[in-house]
Amino acid sequence: MALLSQHYGGSVPGMMKAYSSLASATNGKTSVSTSMSNKGSEILADNIPILLEDSDHGHGCNHVIYHYASQVFASLRPANRTDKLVLDVDLRAGKEPPKLTAIKDERAKRKVYDLAFATLKYQPLLEDMLVDSGYYGYDTVPDENHGVIMVILCDMLNRRFAKRLPQLNESVIPYVQEFEDDLFRHTTKLNASLARNRIKFQARSVECLLPEKVREREECGTKMPIYAWVNQLKNSVEEVTDHLIEDGYSKVNSVNSLGEYNFTLDTQCPNIMVFDAQNRNALEDSYLVRNGSLIIQAKSCCLGPHSVKSLLNEGDDVIHVYTGSGWTTDHLSTLTSQEHSTVFAFGVKNEEHQEQLMANAKKLGINNIKFLLENFFEVQHLDSRFKNVKVVLVTPKDSRSGVTNPVEYIIHEGADASILRELSQEQVDTDKLDVLVSQHMELLKNAMKFPRVxxxxxxxxxxxxxxxxxxxxxxxxxxxARMTGKNAFRLIPPVLPLSPADLEEQPSSKFFKKPPSSTMGGCFLSVMSREDESMSASDVLARAAAKGLCSIPAPHGDDHKPKKKTSKTSQKLLPKSASSKKEKKGAKSPKIGGQSSDHDHGVPVKGPSLLVKKPSSKRIRPIRTASLMFAHHFTNHSNTERQQPYGVPMTKASLVRAQPKVEIILPHQESMYHPKPFL
Structure with a gap:
């Protein structure tokens, strides 16, 4: 209270009463329950109410939100954001953002983080207003009540200095009430100081006073639609669609057509539904969300599980590092449940966190996740538990620079509240970034050391x-560089159905990268695969067709006769010289340019772009595959397109004439049809 005492000449009207009330409440000597309406809430030891579930239905802030928002802001505020005010750094030393365990209501928790984040963004402006208006003296140093003053002033700025209307049965905290009344008495001077700042920086609105990067991120966050994935262990996508239509929602064709009570299906992840941002409260109160049929989560967190699903065979297990809130692990489990896979989740903080994760998984009907308390760097790579692990999903604690709505990221992903401080500033902490890069590299190195991954x-x-x-x-x-006797890792593009517009945005075909936008947060996705180079091209096609990445129709009709079983078994019985002669004889296969000829399987089939033979200045030669070595010798059906007589052997001359035109495939288009790289 030293700063306010100096401002008022040693006497602060009403402020000392508030400070004494706070001190007595903190010591637990005096109860303020007589000044506080406690209906629908409980009281902590320091006489601060607990907001239970569904206890906050108002549209504004209250004293409990002011109290906890001030704690979040005080623990995250930078040392100096204005030259006119000197902050005591010792007040922030060793503080961590509070966990908000006393707030059970998710909407109230969102209001706390929203207010704290807004105060961090506008901190230079708010502190300048406090000094310029005369509320603070130029020679004062803020004390522990600076956070409460800042969050109340930020809320006043949001409602354009209009008087706050108390909510019905609102809990009143005496010290917060005293600061709120005192700031309201200085409304005229504070508003005049705001006007001078806008004139000084030629800002058309208060938002224009923010740094450019922060302002762009905020604009994208306000327009961001809501993504929710369907828990197919409870309901299918079709059943959820029918439920939404019964509840008054209507289906539209694209994200750009979204409006109130509209939804659409995502084009890249088939089990994700997209809703308009203004339907958040209605969606959270819906039966589908409350019973676990629909899980709200950012789309950038859902691309990893979908990429893992395309890499798994039946019986393969997965390791996930780090689990965080558990929703990404749960999503991965629902996608791989039909493969009879087990998901090992690392990153569990303690037993309480483990119980919470297991309870959420049980609510969703999941039973194939093992949440491990062990350190990922301390587990043995030859442990028998991980003998069937073939894929590792690494979602590290990164800088979150692509997040556009940090509050939703904290609530749904369980991220630390420190993300608010990082995204409220325009500058990047290079020292912290170097530490994160080092941690990520160690995680990937450890993941690649599992022998069967x-x-x-x-x-x-x-x-x-x-x-x-x-x-x-x-x-x-x-x-x-350190592997001996094993197939090397290489970067391959994630298997995602991308649109032509998405492919044009990709800087490389080896990974998927998305910048922040109004439709999706920024993200990065890459796959490091240990590919078996001895795998034949026909195996790649068959595996890709099994995953739906390309279509290879089976022979049909009476004219298609089964081939003689001489491709593999007979080659084993033949001597090495005879086998080599057969390979030379089979070098005339007409499979060129990623397309198989019509005497291959009956109709032309476009294969994955990975197998496309790029045109060159030399003569184009057909690609030989092991399983179709002799398929070019005879035609099994009439072909009017190439005018080849039925049953007549294909000569070398006719084969050259029958070669189709090579289709030029750009490098970034390879990610559309890239097959699964291993057995």
């Missing part, structure tokens, strides 16, 4: 090249 999926919410491309490139080179 065939692929590592790396997913971040960062837009920095240092955390993304540089990490996966350096780690892959490091591991390959």
């Amino acid at each position: 065939q692929a590592v999926v790396y997913s971040t919410s960062s837009i920095f090249k240092e955390e993304n491309e540089n990490v996966v490139t350096k780690v892959t080179e490091y591991i390959n």
Whole structure:
């Protein structure tokens, strides 16, 4: 209270009473329950109410929100944001953001983080207003009540200095009430100071006073639609669609057509539904969300599980590092449940966190996740528990520079509240970024050391090249330089159905990168695969067709006769010289340019772009595959297109004439049809 005493000449009207009330409440000597309406809430030891579930239905802030928002702000505020005010750094030393365990209501918790984040963004402006208006003296040093004053002033700025209307049965905290009344008495001077700042910086609105990067991120966050994935262990996508239509929602064709009570299906992840941002409260209160049929989560967190699903075979297990709130692990489990896979989740903080994660998984009907309290760096790679682990999903604690709505990221992903401080500033802490990069590289190196791991999926919410491309490139080179007697890792594009517009945005075909926008937060996704080079092209096609990545129709009709079983078994019985002669004889296969000829399977089939033979100045030669070595010798059906007589052998001359035109495939289009890289 020293600063206010100096401002009022040694006497602060009404403020000392508030400070004494706070001190007595903190010591637990005096009860303020007589000045506080406690209906629908409980009281903590320091006489601060507990907000239970569904206890906050108002549209504004109250004293409990002011109290906890001031604690969050005080623990995250930078040392100096204005030259006119000197903050006591010792007040912030050793403080961590509160966990808000006393707030059970999710909407009230969202209001606390929203107010604290807004105060951090406008901190230079608010502190300048306090000094310029005369509320603070130029020679004062703020004390522990500075956070309460700042959050109340920020809320006044949001409602344009209109008087706050108390909510029905609102809990009143005496010290907060005293500061609120005193700031309201200075409304005229504070408003005049705001006007002078706008004139000084030629700002059309208060938002224009923010740094450019912070303002752009805020604009994207306000327009961001709501993404929710369908828990297919409870309901299918069709059943959820029918439920939404019964509840008054209507389905539209694209995200750009979303409006109130509209939804659409995502084009990249088939089990994700997209809603308009203004339907958040109605969606959270719906039966589908409350019973676990629909899980609200950012789309950038859902791309990793979908990429892992395309890499798994039946019986393969998965390791997930780190689990966080558990929703990404649960999503991965629901996608891989039909593969009879087990998901090992690392990153569990303590037993309480483990119980919470297990309770959420049980609510969703999941029973194939093992939440481990062990440190990921301390587990044995040859442990029998991980003998079937083929894929590792790494979602590290990154800089979150691609997040556009940090409050929702904290609530749904269980992130630390320190993200509010990082995203409220325009500058990047390079020292912290270097530490994160080092941690990410160690995580990937440890994941690649599991002997049977065939692929590592790396997913971040960062837009920095240092955390993304540089990490996966350096780690892959490091591991390959130290591997002996094993197939090397290489970067391959994630298997995601991307639109042509998405492909044009990709800087490389080896990974998927998305900048922050009004439709989706920024993210990065890459796959490091240990591919079996001895795998034949027909195996790649068959595996890709099994996953729905390309179509290879089976022979039909009476004209299609089964082939003689001489391709593999007879080659084993033949001597080495005879086998080599057969290979030379079979070099005339007409499979060229990623397309198989019509005497291959009956109709032309476009294969994955990975197998496309790029045109060159030399003569184009057909690609030989092991399973179709002799398929070019005879035609099994009439072909009017190439005018080849039925049953007549294909000569070398006719084969050259029958070669189709080579289709030029750009490098960034390979990610559309890239097949699964291993057995």
